[in-house]
Amino acid sequence: MITRFTDIINGLKGFDRKFTNGELVSKMLRFLSEDWNSLRMLIENTKNVNTYPLEELYGTLIMYELNNFETKEKTKRSKEEMKEPPKKQIALKSTNDEGSSNTNMSDEELDDLVLLVKKLRGFRNNM
Template identity: 35%
Template sequence: MNLNVGLEGSSITRPPFFDGNNYSFWKTRMEIFLQSLDYQLWHIIVNGPRMPTRTIEGVVSLKPENEYNDNDFRMLQLNSKAKHVLFCAVGPNEFNRISLCDTAKEMWDLLKVTYEGTNQVKESKISMLVHEYELFLMHDNESISDMFTRFTTIVNSLKNLGKNYSNQELVRKILRCLPRNWTPKVTTIEEAKDLSTLPLEQLLGSLMTHETTMKSHEHVETKKKKTIALRASREESESDEDDDIVLISNQFKKFLKSQKGKKVFKKKFPQEEESSKK
């Protein structure tokens, strides 16, 4: 386990650390870090350093070092600073990979090709992610928050590869991916909101609020069903008890009748009964 991964999050002056895993995540964070540190650093990494030049009789050539001015030294220093930041942001394996590069742009591009691939590989990844995006649906029993996390992972991966969707496209895709029981809510949003200007985060908030309401109603309905089931069970139990009482009562009445018949027989024929005993 690399301890730098845990340490870098504790300081805004420490660059995001890259250990060879999750390049897209690191790349996005590194871009923001460099831009916040000095936007010229990011410009140099994207476009390469501006080497000091001079023009003599219409011919442009590199300046000899003894003719450098303060601005020339600053531009060269920015390239070294950008290289230093990149070196501090990578582990030993990546350091060895980029250590022979002369400019920060070469270092950045080498990492990009290594982990994103060539244009052909990149297009293949984009095609796969676009297919995943187009087939994206909310899973059964999945929360809006979890669904949105999966969705943004796909969208961000595409964005890192240069494939972008407009806010309107993302909003419509989210609405299309919802299950059938969300249809009334989707219809309400489409009728009440202008989807071309509806912010994605506002849509998310609206869906999460509706989800909470739905869960609350489901909870109430579940309690009602349990109460009805319990009441029915009690009534059935009481009914069974009543049936048992009626059955016992009927059996007892039959018993009394049978005993009464025996007593009448004894009263009418007492001598015969005694002689039969003898």
Template identity: 35%
Template sequence: MLFSSSDCEEKTSYGRVYKWTEDAKKKISLNCKAKSILCCALSKKEFNHISACKSAMEMWEKLRITYEGTDKVKETRIDILVTQYERFQMQPGESITQMYNRFTDITNGLAGLGKTYEMGDMIRKILRSLPASWTPKVTTIEEANDLKRMSLEKLIGSLMAHEINMERLGESSSRKKHNNALKAAEDTLSEESDGVESAEGSEDEEAFLSRRLQRILAKKKYHSGRRYFKKGKDLKKLEVKDSKKSEPICYQCKKPGHIKAECPKLKKT
């Protein structure tokens, strides 16, 4: 900060003469050091904002207003972060490390704005944010520890160890399910192969029976054809015989086809 000349003036017989006191020199030295530290820590863009400031206090106040805003902006940011803190929950598929990083981002933002929580409250908030599958572990932690004296690092370490055990158990159970599924698939395939073999055997039997039936039918058709052919021949013979029987026979020459009055032998005689 700037100091007036009255802080370091001395009265003499010749009038007022301004002279630095030891206290003023210390204050000026500290102010210059603070300005130097701020200027070294800032980027070029931020340095341009505060380069016209004459004291470290003025530089710091300008930076505070730039990044924190006015009191109204600060209260709005606090309200937003408090809402995020109160609604904080562990997301599906999120690990303990990822969840803790999100939680620390919120609490650090609140601490930067002047809003802090006690350690016990933060530990209870983390335990309440865990899903229902973590209920046995949460109960164990609450019964075995004093949450007011417990540190966040100890809590997160315990939760990470439990997470590793859960992953290991999940892998073993999934491996067991996979083996059971493979065994069931093998049994199904063996049953299907047995069914195929039996089906092939039945198909072979059906083919054999159908071929045998076709042979029997062919034989029957052949024999029936022969019988029909023989019957036809016999019928023709019978018809010839019947036709011969129906013709008249000559009593003179004993030949069919004419009667005795028409016999050629009698005509010749």
């Protein structure tokens, strides 16, 4: 944006058009899109546009853009993290019988154990 603005102003200076610093700062502020309204209003209300250096305005715009970009990135990352589905957890059934053997398992418990082993093998292979 700054490069484009400078190119336009330099082109007009080629036609012997003279600009004061206040005119350049005012034109640059008007050149900003609506996303920059808060910064534009802040500068217009707190600074004297006629004496505000154009280079300082450039620096302010760049810093605002960098800070605004970082804020948008953080917001975007936090929204993406919130959209992640909850991780599935696998739990084993606990038994109180310390001396029981695997031969006493019901068919349903055995099927659950086989399914768990298959899931664990798939998990390890994906790592």
